[in-house]
Amino acid sequence: MYLSRVEIDINNRQKTKELTHLGAYHNWVEQGFPNEIADHKRLRHLWRIDRLAGKTYLLVLSQEAPNLDQLGAYGVEKTAMTKSYDPFLDQVKEGQIMQFRLTANPTHAISQPGKNQPRIVPHVTVNQQRQWLAERAAKLGFQVVKTATAGLMDSEEIENFDIVSRDWPILKRGHRTIRLSRVTYEGLLRVDDLDTFKQTLMNGIGREKAFGMGLMTVIPRG
Template identity: 75%
Template sequence: MYLSRVQIDVNNRQKTKELTHLGAYHNWVEQSFPAEIAAHKRLRHLWRVDHLAGKTYLLVLSEEAPDLTKLGMFGVPHTAMTKSYDPFLAKIQEGQIMQFRLTANPTHAIPREGKSQPRIVPHITVDQQRQWLADRAEKHGFQLVQTTLAGASDSEAIDNFDIVSRDWPVLHKGKRNMKLSRVTFEGLLRVSQLDDFKQLLVTGIGREKAFGMGLMTVIPRG
């Protein structure tokens, strides 16, 4: 696996004028793997857009390394870079405390009378979105680290994570324009099941993974 990043040249509107919807970002990511296109072999690439310290980045996780010239197409010159992700994955241990960042599309299914397929709708409130992540922690091999305030009982412990951004980016699908719920979480977790957690890191979580959702990255604490 490879983790790649480029700073998006948001101050050059002529260069980035095409980046007006999620499909354009998806196309950018796909075009960064010309060997796959030539071989008619499309692999899934997780990606997200990060806003950090006044700069905007495209982050991509992929099985093969991207073409850095293509990845830098809409980037600040000389900022496209890639590195092998496997050595990092190999060092993760059960019980380890990690700082995480996740951009996801929190949704839930509503049964429809007379229909075999449920209706998929986004969670709207902050509490619903926080609960969405908490409900998926065990399945994906981690526990959200909890904090107990001084003088409070253990039952009053709170999960140590926050929602740092929420928005509704546009996705063009044919002649339709859709808005997807995009939520970015940050906080602390503890690795509880190593294999499940590694699987989460390389395959993502939730829906709309092709359109910038589902990629979790972690940094060891301590």
């Protein structure tokens, strides 16, 4: 696995004028793997947009290393870089506390009378979006760290994570224009099931992974 990053040249409107919807970003990521295109072999590429310290980055997790010239097509010159992710994965330990960042598409299924397939709809409130992650954590190999908070009468434990961004970016599919719910979470987790957690890091969480959702990154604490 490889983790790659490039700073998006957001101040150069001529260069980035095409990046108006999630499909354009998806195409950008795919063009970063010309060998896969030539071999007609499309592997999954997890990616997300990060905004940190006044800069905007494209972050990509992939099985093969990307072509940095292609990855830098819409980036600030000489900011495209990649490194092997495997050494980091090999160091993850069960019980380890980690700081995480996740951009995801929290949804739920609603049954439709007379239809076999349920309708997939987004969670729209902060409480629903928080609950979506908390309920899935155990199956994904981790637990969200809880912090005891002292109230007036007693104390309770709350999940130690925040929603730091919520928006509805555009995705164009043919003649259709739709908006996807995009939510970014940050907080602390504890690794419970090592193998499952590694699969979560490599395969992502939730829906719309081709369009910038599902990538979780972690940093060890302590």
